[in-house]
Amino acid sequence: MELSEKLYGILKTVEKPARYIGGEYGERDLKPDRLNYCICFPDVYEVAMSNLSIRIVSEVINSVDGAICDRCFAPWPDFGDKLKENGVPLYSLGLKMPLKDFDMIGFTLQYEMSYTGILYMLDLAGIPLKREERGEDFPIIQAGGPCAVNPEPLADFIDIFVVGDGEESMKDLAELKLRCRTKSEFLEKATAIQGVYVPSLIEVKYDDKGLIAGFSGKYPIKKSLCRDLDSGAFPKKMMCPNVESVFERAVVEVMRGCYRGCRFCQAGFIYRPVRPRKPDTLVGQATELIKATGFGEVGLNSLSTGDYPYLRELISKLKSELPSDVKLALPSLRLDSFDGEFVQESKKNSLTFAPEAGTQRLRDVINKDITEEEVERGLKMAFDEGYTGIKLYFMFGLPTETDEDVEGICDIVDRIRKIYSADKARARNLRISVSASTFIPKPFTPFQWERQISEEEVGRKVGILKSRLFGRNTFVSWNDHALSEIEAVLARGDRRLGKVILSAYKKGCRFDGWTEHFKADKWNEAFRECGVDKKFYTREWGEDEILPWDIIDVFIDKSFLKRERKKAYAGEVTGSCKTGCKGCGLQRVFRCDV
Amino acid sequence: MILFRYSKTDGAEFISHLDMLKDLSRTFRRAGIKVGYSLGFNPHPLVYMSAPIGVGVKSYSEYCLVETDEPPDSFKEKFNAFSRKGIKCTGAWATDKKVGVASEIVKAEYFVTGLSDFDPEEVVGKPFIITDRNGNEKDVSPLVYKIEKTDGGIKCVLGFGNGIRIEKFVKNLADRYGGENVEAVKTRGLTSDEREFEETLR
Numbered sequence: 001m002e003l004s005e006k007l008y009g010i011l012k013t014v015e016k017p018a019r020y021i022g023g024e025y026g027e028r029d030l031k032p033d034r035l036n037y038c039i040c041f042p043d044v045y046e047v048a049m050s051n052l053s054i055r056i057v058s059e060v061i062n063s064v065d066g067a068i069c070d071r072c073f074a075p076w077p078d079f080g081d082k083l084k085e086n087g088v089p090l091y092s093l094g095l096k097m098p099l100k101d102f103d104m105i106g107f108t109l110q111y112e113m114s115y116t117g118i119l120y121m122l123d124l125a126g127i128p129l130k131r132e133e134r135g136e137d138f139p140i141i142q143a144g145g146p147c148a149v150n151p152e153p154l155a156d157f158i159d160i161f162v163v164g165d166g167e168e169s170m171k172d173l174a175e176l177k178l179r180c181r182t183k184s185e186f187l188e189k190a191t192a193i194q195g196v197y198v199p200s201l202i203e204v205k206y207d208d209k210g211l212i213a214g215f216s217g218k219y220p221i222k223k224s225l226c227r228d229l230d231s232g233a234f235p236k237k238m239m240c241p242n243v244e245s246v247f248e249r250a251v252v253e254v255m256r257g258c259y260r261g262c263r264f265c266q267a268g269f270i271y272r273p274v275r276p277r278k279p280d281t282l283v284g285q286a287t288e289l290i291k292a293t294g295f296g297e298v299g300l301n302s303l304s305t306g307d308y309p310y311l312r313e314l315i316s317k318l319k320s321e322l323p324s325d326v327k328l329a330l331p332s333l334r335l336d337s338f339d340g341e342f343v344q345e346s347k348k349n350s351l352t353f354a355p356e357a358g359t360q361r362l363r364d365v366i367n368k369d370i371t372e373e374e375v376e377r378g379l380k381m382a383f384d385e386g387y388t389g390i391k392l393y394f395m396f397g398l399p400t401e402t403d404e405d406v407e408g409i410c411d412i413v414d415r416i417r418k419i420y421s422a423d424k425a426r427a428r429n430l431r432i433s434v435s436a437s438t439f440i441p442k443p444f445t446p447f448q449w450e451r452q453i454s455e456e457e458v459g460r461k462v463g464i465l466k467s468r469l470f471g472r473n474t475f476v477s478w479n480d481h482a483l484s485e486i487e488a489v490l491a492r493g494d495r496r497l498g499k500v501i502l503s504a505y506k507k508g509c510r511f512d513g514w515t516e517h518f519k520a521d522k523w524n525e526a527f528r529e530c531g532v533d534k535k536f537y538t539r540e541w542g543e544d545e546i547l548p549w550d551i552i553d554v555f556i557d558k559s560f561l562k563r564e565r566k567k568a569y570a571g572e573v574t575g576s577c578k579t580g581c582k583g584c585g586l587q588r589v590f591r592c593d594v
Numbered sequence: 595m596i597l598f599r600y601s602k603t604d605g606a607e608f609i610s611h612l613d614m615l616k617d618l619s620r621t622f623r624r625a626g627i628k629v630g631y632s633l634g635f636n637p638h639p640l641v642y643m644s645a646p647i648g649v650g651v652k653s654y655s656e657y658c659l660v661e662t663d664e665p666p667d668s669f670k671e672k673f674n675a676f677s678r679k680g681i682k683c684t685g686a687w688a689t690d691k692k693v694g695v696a697s698e699i700v701k702a703e704y705f706v707t708g709l710s711d712f713d714p715e716e717v718v719g720k721p722f723i724i725t726d727r728n729g730n731e732k733d734v735s736p737l738v739y740k741i742e743k744t745d746g747g748i749k750c751v752l753g754f755g756n757g758i759r760i761e762k763f764v765k766n767l768a769d770r771y772g773g774e775n776v777e778a779v780k781t782r783g784l785t786s787d788e789r790e791f792e793e794t795l796r
Contacts, residue, residue, distance in 0.1 A: 003605070005775065011608060012650040012761075018608040025620070025678040240620055240678070243613055294620030294676075323623070325631065 003096060007088055014079040018242035019045035022093035026239040026292060028062065030094045035067035035178050038092050038102045038139075041074070041110075042117025043513065048073040049239065050247040052301065053145060054108050057166050059235040064174040070094040070102070074117045075124065077511070083124055090124035099125035104140045104177060106170075107158070109147035112490035113483070113513040115154060118143070119505040122157070129502060131159050131200065136183050142173075148197075149223070149270050150443045150549040153490050155199035156498030160187060162195050163552055164223030165256070167232040169195040195224025202551060204495055210536065212494065212546040220553035227590070229256055229275040234285055237292045249297035249329055250289035252282045254314065258303035259577040259594070261584070262356070263367045263568050264398065266442035267303055270554050273586045274577060274594070279314040287321050298322065299329045306330075307576070350389035350431070351382050357398060358408025364571045365400050367564070375412075376419060383420055389431040390416065396461045396478070397439040397453035399568060406461045409434065410468040433475040436465065438484035442491050443549040444556055446564035451540035452488045455481040482520035483512070489537040494548035500530045557585035596660050596669050597693060597792060598686040599783075602653045606680025611646035617678055618643075618658060625676035627669060630661030644695045644783055644791075645755025653780035654684070655702070657695045657791050689795050699791050701739065701784040702754035706764055707747040708776035714741035714748070717767070724762050734758045739788075749781075751788065 003011070003021065011017040039057050041048030048054065054071065061069035070092035075083060083090060089098040099105060099121070107118050119129050122141070128134050131141065143154060144162040151161040162169050172193045180186035190196045202217035226232050234253070241248060257274035258267065286298045298318065302308060318328060353375075357363045360372060379390070394409050413432055420430040438458055441450040458481050465476050490497065503526035511517035527534055541547070543562060560583060567574060574582055577594050581587055602609070609617065619639045622629045631637040640661035647653050662669070666686040673683045722735040737753030752758050760778045768776045783791050 009775075016610070017650060018610065018613065021605045021608055023605045023679040025617070025624075027679075240617065242609055244616070248616075291624070294623035296619070296623070325637075 004088075006086060007091075010079070010082045010086060010088065014082060015076060016045075016243050017079075019073070020075060020079060020093070021242065022096070024239035024242055025294075026237050027094060028058075028237075030068050030070055032095065032097070033066055033068045035061075035064070035104070035174055036070070036095075036097070036102045037061050037067060037104045037106060037174065038070045038072050038099060040072045040099075040105055040107045040118075040121055042107055042114040042121055043074055043110075043511070044076055045073045046241070046243060046245040049241040049245045051108065051110065052251050052253060053110075053166065055235045055238060056233060057106065057108070057144075057170055060167060060170045060233045061174050063233065064171055064178070066178050067174045070097065072099055072105075072121070074121055074511070077517070080120065080124055080510075089126045090121060100127050100138060102139045104142060107141070107143040107145075109143050109145040109154070111513060112147055112153075112487050113518075115490060115501055116505045116509045116512055118154070118157060119502065120510040123505075129505075130156050132156075134159075140177070140183055140186065144170075146267065146270060147491075149266075149552055149554055150491065150493070151197055151199065151552070152204075152495050152548040153493035153497040153501060155495045156502070158199065159183070160190055161197040161199070162193075162224065163197055163221060164195040164554070165226035165232075166224070167226040167229075169193055169224035171233075191218065193224075194222055197221045197552065199495075204548075212548060212550075214546065215551055219551040221551060222553045223270075223555065225555075225590070226256075226275070229253075230277050230281050236285070236288050238289060240293050240295070247299060248295060249299040250286060250293055250295045251299040251301050252285045252289070253277070253302060254282055254300050254305055254308045254311075255302045259307050260304060260369065261367055261564070261574060261577070261582065263365070263446040263564055264356070264395065264439060264442070266445050269444045269556050269584070271303065272554075272556065272584065273590045273592045276309055276593075279310045279317055282314055283317045283321050286318060290322060290326055296325065297327045297329050299331060301331060307578070350391055351387045352391040352393070353378075354393035355412065356393065356395050357401075358394065358405045358410075358412060361571060362398060362401060362405045362408070364573050365568045366398055367568070367574050369573055369575050372415075376415065379416060380419055383423070383426065383430075388426075388428045389433075391433045391435065392416075394434065394436045395439045396436050396458055399447060399450050403461075403464060406464045407468070409436070409465060413469060413474060429473050431473055431475075433477070434465065434469060435477045436462070437479045438481060440484060440488045440491055443547070444554050444561070446561045446568060448492070448547070448561065449541040449543055449545075449565065452485065452538040455485075480515060480518065480520070482523070483515075483518055485534060485538060486512070486520075486523055489534050492537050492541075492548070496532060500526050500532050503530055555586050555589050557583075560584045595689050595692065596662050596664060596666060596686055597689050597695070597795065598658055598660070598666075598669065598673070598683050599792065600656050600658065600673075600677075600681055600683045602647070602656050602681060603779075604680035606678065607650055607652040609680075610649050611643070615641065615643060617681070618660075621673060621677050621681070622660070622662075625672040627660075627662055627664050627672055642692075642695050644699045647780060648759055648761045651760055651778060651780060655780055655783045655790075657699060657783055659689075659693060659695045685792060687792055687795055693791075693794060695791070696755065698785050698794065699783045700754055700756055700786050701751055701788060702760075702780050703749060703751050703782040703784060704760055704778045705744075705747055705749055705781050706767075706776065706778045708773045709748065709764070709767055710772040712767070712771040714743065717741055722763075722766070724758070724766060732757070734763070738763075751784065754783065 039054045058069040072092045140159050142160045143158045148161045148163045187198045205213040207213040255276035257271045356368050441447050504523050507522040509522050630640045642659040644657040670683045670686045721733050724734050737758040740751040742749045764778045
């Protein structure tokens, strides 16, 4: 499809116009069909094109007879403003078709701070933002992805959510849509598909203290589960982005889920059960992708690739099958899985590790099952391999944290320096960067009831780090508290946040995940004007409270989460699923292979 | 080595210079064209491109030199079978010397459409002031070599990669004389004596 002359003129005036023209190598040749679906990523092209889930959804929808899947991402503000000024509605990249002419639009919810991006895109498309204001003439607005496990903050805007894996549910949904005449018929029938949540069919009741008193309607909604990932849909092709993107590599998903169960980590619970793919399947996918794209790197993605049971076999097979100049990238390696043979093959200058907490005690609290000796052994090996820089990720405000734990972060840095300088042959100075983010309690984790610490507390902890680490070739960075706070509110939010999100968007909030665009004052204004108190959401919640996400069932028992929380306070480690089933709840619906 | 010329149209004119470099390397890999790599700590493919053309300017004459043993005919065929939309190889020549695609292509010929009628004599050889992105004014007239009226537009030869940008030049003309949907397309990449670059191989 060609660009109109008007659009062509606009493109010549904006930054990186190649983000808005489609035509990438590997792009599917689309023709409008009976069901025209558009997958949307509410962030900019460079981020969206690096995402795997939207490619899986596209693959699934395009495989349905009579359905096609196009794509659309959030235009950077310069282009967004120009589209508005010129009255050009937001369009898809493949067909260059206005978004509002699609039958169904699906947003992926990868992080809470992209929520205003959804409103931004709908607005640019000329689609009413609230679901109640959209009649039969407008497309069905759907959403899915990890944040959909607590869909409530977006309940005012989204017609239908799909919770859990998209491999089967999205296929069923597309096929159902092809059979339905009206929106209401579709929404009603869709609830029969596992993972589907239609917010208009459930009502929330509150008590006089503002706590949730209960729900009416059919719930809980069980998440959709892809039982056989190995034969699950996976795109054989992928597009080569038109502009430099966050990741530019052929990506295979070696497994879904994580054995570890770190108590702060939402992904570690909501993606359960662990489902590894077979090495041969992955080798086939990787070689095909490299052939189809010409990328110089294969990414072995998962939440913890070092835990992939057949990693050695996979790597040696990949090395013999792939062209010799293709490199392997292993993101999400844990320190204890760091083995001489497994070292990243891409540029060896900086290595990233996430100890998360400064002391063994606190690491036990969060179930980050890793010892100081393992850390040191792994680092020594990395330095021997030639790494001269290291990035360390920590969290502030984890439950039970004291100043001693913050001091512990500094101690780790000191020890790393010592290990590095023990070998005099290491000529260059070691660059260490310490990045501390504020802990955000997330739904479906043992820490879902915890409070988030205040700005003052964060400030004090930062002070400790600064006083001990500044200047010594160590870079310390921490998160903007205002941003972490809003993320925390949205993560555990309920339907009453819909009006706040809408108000914030109308005040100009968009691209909130980008520090240069995040407007704390506008968000705060929105909360004030809507009469919503952020503290209500960042406080410690009672274990017997009804939670906004109690309408969703990700197969993790609440009793298990409570048990894990208790163990956290006792400093007891639960350890990985590999050491035996911990009875999280998944065992009732799935035979985990450990 | 292979010197090749390619066109950059059909949307590909919006691809930036650096992204184009990556795109070429990927095309070679997809096409199975074996490319030599530099030695050293971070080996990179030995691909040399002519000076950057502005983002959004269509071109029928971009040049690239690449270290490969592939014969010219099969190079062109393989490249075009695997190149992205809008990128097409229009000529390939074998060479054993490392010609300076960036340093020797110092002029370019453009075909400009949409400008209102004007007298080229008023422009060539007269001061031509362009404001750069830092707001500095600069006289680019020494880089304006030729302006000729032809069927349906004007043909001009300007400096290339050395301080004059066709987008700015054309916009300036449009501001001065008027025009509608003014567009400049690069038609030829030239050496200082205004030969097409591949002729230097002979």
